[in-house]
Amino acid sequence: xxxxxxxxxxxxxxxxxxxxxxxxxxxxxxxxxxxxxxxxxxxxxxxxxxxxxxxxxxxxxxxxxxxxxxxxxxxxxxxxxxxxxxxxxxxxxxxxxxxxxxxxxxxxxxxxxxxxxxxxxxxxxxxxxxxxxxxxxxxxxxxxxxxxxxxxxxxxxxxxxxxxxxxxxxxxxxxxxxxxxxxxxxxxxxxxxxxxxxxxxxxxxxxxxxxxxxxxxxxxxxxxxxxxxxxxxxxxxxxxxxxxxxxxxxxxxxxxxxxxxxxxxxxxxxxxxx
Amino acid sequence: xxxxxxxxxxxxxxxxxxxxxxxxxxxxxxxxxxxxxxxxxxxxxxxxxxxxxxxxxxxxxxxxxxxxxxxxxxxxxxxxxxxxxxxxxxxxxxxxxxxxxxxxxxxxxxxxxxxxxxxxxxxxxxxxxxxxxxxxxxxxxxxxxxxxxxxxxxxxxxxxxxxxxxxxxxxxxxxxxxxxxxxxxxxxxxxxxxxxxxxxxxxxxxxxxxxxxxxxxxxxxxxxxxxxxxxxxxxxxxxxxxxxxxxxxxxxxxxxxxxxxxxxxxxxxxxxxx
DNA sequence: TATGTTCTTCTCATATCGAGATGAACTCAT
DNA sequence: ATGAGTTCATCTCGATATGAGAAGAACATA
Numbered sequence: 001x002x003x004x005x006x007x008x009x010x011x012x013x014x015x016x017x018x019x020x021x022x023x024x025x026x027x028x029x030x031x032x033x034x035x036x037x038x039x040x041x042x043x044x045x046x047x048x049x050x051x052x053x054x055x056x057x058x059x060x061x062x063x064x065x066x067x068x069x070x071x072x073x074x075x076x077x078x079x080x081x082x083x084x085x086x087x088x089x090x091x092x093x094x095x096x097x098x099x100x101x102x103x104x105x106x107x108x109x110x111x112x113x114x115x116x117x118x119x120x121x122x123x124x125x126x127x128x129x130x131x132x133x134x135x136x137x138x139x140x141x142x143x144x145x146x147x148x149x150x151x152x153x154x155x156x157x158x159x160x161x162x163x164x165x166x167x168x169x170x171x172x173x174x175x176x177x178x179x180x181x182x183x184x185x186x187x188x189x190x191x192x193x194x195x196x197x198x199x200x201x202x203x204x205x206x207x208x209x210x211x212x213x214x215x216x217x218x219x220x221x222x223x224x225x226x227x228x229x230x231x232x233x234x235x236x237x238x239x240x241x242x243x244x245x246x247x248x249x250x251x252x253x254x255x256x257x258x259x260x261x262x263x264x265x266x267x268x269x270x271x272x273x274x
Numbered sequence: 275x276x277x278x279x280x281x282x283x284x285x286x287x288x289x290x291x292x293x294x295x296x297x298x299x300x301x302x303x304x305x306x307x308x309x310x311x312x313x314x315x316x317x318x319x320x321x322x323x324x325x326x327x328x329x330x331x332x333x334x335x336x337x338x339x340x341x342x343x344x345x346x347x348x349x350x351x352x353x354x355x356x357x358x359x360x361x362x363x364x365x366x367x368x369x370x371x372x373x374x375x376x377x378x379x380x381x382x383x384x385x386x387x388x389x390x391x392x393x394x395x396x397x398x399x400x401x402x403x404x405x406x407x408x409x410x411x412x413x414x415x416x417x418x419x420x421x422x423x424x425x426x427x428x429x430x431x432x433x434x435x436x437x438x439x440x441x442x443x444x445x446x447x448x449x450x451x452x453x454x455x456x457x458x459x460x461x462x463x464x465x466x467x468x469x470x471x472x473x474x475x476x477x478x479x480x481x482x483x484x485x486x487x488x489x490x491x492x493x494x495x496x497x498x499x500x501x502x503x504x505x506x507x508x509x510x511x512x513x514x515x516x517x518x519x520x521x522x523x524x525x526x527x528x529x530x531x532x533x534x535x536x537x538x539x540x541x542x543x544x545x546x547x548x
Numbered sequence: 549t550a551t552g553t554t555c556t557t558c559t560c561a562t563a564t565c566g567a568g569a570t571g572a573a574c575t576c577a578t
Numbered sequence: 579a580t581g582a583g584t585t586c587a588t589c590t591c592g593a594t595a596t597g598a599g600a601a602g603a604a605c606a607t608a
Contacts, residue, residue: 024339026298026381026392063381065298065390071383074392105379105394107300107337109345116339118300118348118392120379201555219597221556226595240605246554247604262595263537475586493566495587500564514574520585521573536564 024116028078029060029169031103031176032124033146033210035193040146040209042173044163045085045138051113052166056144058173059085060119061137075100078122086132086141098126099192103176111168119167123176125192146177147212177210184210186263188230191254199238199249200224203231211266223264229257298390302352303334303443305377305450306398307484308417309467314483315417316447317406318437319359322413325387326440330418332447333359334393335411349374352396360415361407372400373466377450385442393441397450399466420451421486454484460537462504465528473512473523474498477505485540497538503531 032043044056061084063077064070072080078100082088100122107118132141150161155171157164165173183189190206191198204220224230231252238248306317318330335358337351338344346354352374356362374396381392406415424435429445431438439447457463464480465472478494498504505526512522 024298024300024337026300063298063392066383071390073383074379074381102378104376105348107348107394109340109347116345118337118394120381120392199555216597216599217554218556218558218599222558223596242554242605244553245551245604245606247556249555265596267597473586490566490568491586492568492588496589497565516574516585518584519573519575519582521587523586539565541566 024118026063026065027060027117027119028063028074028081029058029119029121029172030078030082030124031058031121031173032082032098032126033176033180033193034126034129034143035206035209036128036143036145038205038209040177041143042146042149042176043082043086043132044142044144044165045132045134046140047166048134048137048139054139055166056163057166058121058169059138059141061085063120074102074120075122078120078124081136082124084136085134085138087135088129088132097192098124099189100124103172103179106168106172108168119172121172121176123179125180125189127193127195146173149173151177180210181266185265186260188254188257188260191231194254197234197236197251197253199251200231201242201249203252207264213266213268215267227257227260227262227264229255230260231255298392300337300339301334301391301393302337302348302355303332303393303395303446304352304356304398305332305395305447306356306372306400307420307450307454307467308400308403309480309483310402310417310419312479312483314420314451316420316423316450317356317360318416318418318439319406319408319412320414321440322408322411328413329440330437331440332395332443333412333415335359337394348376348394349396352394352398355410356398358410359406359408359412361409362403371466372398373463374398377446377453380442380446382442393446395446395450397453399454399463401467401469420447423447425451451484455540458484459539460534462528462531462534465505468528471508471510471525471527473525474505475516475523477526481538487540487542489541501531501534501536501538503529504534505529 030043034041034043043059045059047053047055047057059082060078061081063074064072103121103123105118105120107116109116111117111119129143131143134141144163148161149163149165149170150158151170151174152158153174155168155174157170180189184207190203190210193206193210194202200221201217203224204215204217207220208214232255234251234253236251238251241248304317308315308317317333319333321327321329321331333356334352335355337348338346377395377397379392379394381390383390385391385393403417405417408415418437422435423437423439423444424432425444425448426432427448429442429448431444454463458481464477464484467480467484468476474495475491477498478489478491481494482488506529508525508527510525512525515522
């Protein structure tokens with residue numbers, strides 16, 4: 001995409017001093033979401049050092065920009081920090097199936113007391129993962145139920161919430177949740193929260209956990225099967241019925257659709273329209 | 275959002291050396307879109323210096339991070355660069371009504387031959403604006419018809435295109451166009467391309483220019499009026515008929531909706547679903 | 549075995565959409 | 579001034595999608 005510099009530019013580059021620009025650092029932060037016990041959880045680490053020591057934060061850290069270490073791309077930095085701070089291995093299995101997308105960039109002056117820091121936030125959807133193990137700069141790491149973090153619509157945390165989030169991470173998490181809620185409407189990404197094979201009720205549980213409201217089981221079932229490419233049947237049936245009874249649901253896997261058409265709109269949008 | 279550092283942290287900050295991190299610079303680039311003569315145009319500048327001297331690029335530049343100059347927020351930097359390089363004044367009038375939103379961040383190693391540069395791209399929707407005047411680092415500035423840039427789906431430019439784009443700006447522009455196309459579906463942002471008062475056919479022309487396909491006039495009319503809060507009537511009527519005839523259309527202004535419900539879906543989505 | 553739960557498929561009324569048609573209002577060329 | 583062609587605004591009609599509810603079969607648990 002970027003052509004090689006011409007010979008004229010080589011001369012220019014030889015005299016170029018990167019230090020002539022303002023000092024600024026770039027970090028990545030990851031909003032990693034999963035479903036545990038039927039409710040939405042986010043991966044958090046407890047900070048082992050200043051600033052905000054002892055508070056909880058999104059996993060993340062500085063991007064290797066290319067000074068002493070080898071330059072790494074932004075998504076690679078996100079996966080590396082996720083692995084370093086939580087022990088969730090990127091190799092093959094565990095992090096292999098996660099969906100990773102860029103969420104947004106947060107760079108207000110003063111968002112980090114150390115210096116001017118621009119943070120590129122990533123959003124990850126993962127099926128149920130094992131408990132994380134703290135590493136790197138993290139004193140602790142855990143899946144935290146999103147509902148217990150007391151997030152408000154404005155991106156703050158309600159007073160009295162036990163796990164306080166460092167920096168502007170409450171805002172980043174709020175933006176990530178809203179993005180996730182929206183993406184479930186018009187993309188098949190809910191399947192990224194499930195394993196390789198799943199049932200329609202399991203898929204419905206994902207929607208209910210992310211959207212925070214119950215859905216009409218019959219209509220949801222009809223809708224999922226009527227959207228082309230959303231899911232495809234495996235022919236098999238789950239070997240167990242539901243925990244509280246009911247017939248054994250059939251098994252499906254993710255289809256080849258990249259967009260849901262027509263979309264699966266959440267019921268209670270009326271309020272947020274104006 | 276970010277609490278003040280505690281006393282412990284003040285001590286930490288006193289010993290903190292920003293230079294310990296890799297040298298990296300942060301820039302903003304702006305994809306400014308408008309409708310001219312019924313087709314979609316993007317604001318471009320011709321580079322006055324290396325690298326890529328003489329090629330066209332999105333307006334943008336380095337963020338004042340807070341070293342010698344005062345630290346500025348990212349959206350402020352976007353507006354400032356837009357004003358500096360194109361002469362479109364940010365004060366009050368011209369740039370006052372533009373919609374600005376963050377598009378994404380581009381930071382692959384090697385995207386800029388000078389050093390590791392992380393670029394935060396912004397997307398701007400503007401009503402018809404005057405011709406820009408080159409300033410700052412720009413040798414020239416102009417509204418370029420998007421259709422003449424030979425953009426492919428993969429974010430490259432077709433060979434033979436006259437105006438070649440520097441850096442990865444073809445990719446950024448492609449992403450911005452796709453974002454704009456999608457936003458028109460479920461938000462009332464098409465009104466940001468119109469003036470304070472507009473007619474339904476003018477609004478339809480915006481959709482047709484951005485989506486690149488003709489719409490059914492009757493159904494579009496019914497849809498716009500049926501979505502609550504999309505437009506509201508001024509009671510007045512345009513003083514002229516269409517250029518090629520027809521009755522004088524009625525005038526409307528933007529309503530108070532922030533989301534279109536139900537959405538206004540583009541017809542030819544079938545292809546891009548898989 | 550009895551009871552309650554859940555999966556899956558229907559039904560039906562309502563809402564929305566795509567395609568086409570119509571009449572009135574207007575511009576432009578003759 | 580007249581006629582031809584264009585466009586606005588509204589309506590119709592069939593096809594499709596949606597929300598709410600119902601019903602039967604399969605299953606877990608007591």
